[in-house]
Amino acid sequence: MSVHYDSILKHISQHVTLSDQEKNIFCSALIYKKFRRKQYLLQDGEICSHDYFVIRGCLRQYEVSPNGRENTVQFAFENWWISDWYSMLHAQPSVYNIEAMENSEVFMIGKNELEKLYIEIPQLERYFRKIFLNAFVSLQKRILFQQKTAEERYLEFMKNYGWFEQRLSQQHIASFLGITRETLNRLKGQQYKDNEKNL
Incomplete structure (x- = not known):
């Protein structure tokens, strides 16, 4: 077994048990x-054909609004899955782009291959069901997240994903938060001042 498979097999083992x-x-x-x-990995207008598991690196999924603004939907770091399942399930052109933010290594698996594996290895269907449920929960949280004020979104982002800053540009973080880079800089400056007051 190649060393490349260690990360994905370890991830699976956290949810289900597979035989050798x-x-x-x-x-x-x-x-x-x-x-x-x-x-x-995917550009808007293409039909998504694979689910991607990140071994190393960082990916970003985003769409471009009619006015040319990039709206980041999600990032995917090591041991995260990312795809456009609507496009894949319905064979419809994707509205999303999936781009490598860093030099990245991934595992790709197609929808047809997955369907065969679900039948052959029921535990894998259970694993992916857990992955999809977690993704659905994240989507629900994302909807609520977007309804908060810019300051609330920034504070929640820093609390839960502050480590993103070490690997992403301010532009892409602002895109994820749904604000301009100038607003992000203002919020960061305000947070720094508040922290100084509390020292």
């Missing part, structure tokens, strides 16, 4: 691929 034979069957269905920084 099942692990081999699953790994044989994966496609390993490297993407350079700023390279696209």
Whole structure:
């Protein structure tokens, strides 16, 4: 078994238990691929054909509004899955782009391969059901998140995802928060002042 598979097998083992034979069957269905920084895994207008698991690096999923503004939906770091499942399930052109923010390594798996694996290895269906449920919960939280004020969004982001700042540009963080970079800088400055007062 290649060392490349360690991360994904460890992730699966946190949710379900696979036999060695099942692990081999699953790994044989994966496609390993490297993407350079700023390279696209998916571009709007294309039909999404794979689910992506990040081994190393960072990916960003975003759409571009009619006025040209980028709206970041999610990021995916190590051990995270990312895809456009609506496009994949319905064979419809995607409205999203998925771009590598860093030089990245991923595993790709297609919808048809997954469907076969669900039948052959029921535990994998259970694993992906858990992954999809977690994604659905995150989407619900994201909807509530977007209804908060810019300051509330920023404070919640820093509390839960402050470590993102070490790997992402201010522009992309602002895009995720749904604010301008200038607003982000203002909020960061205010937070710094508030922290100074509390010392």
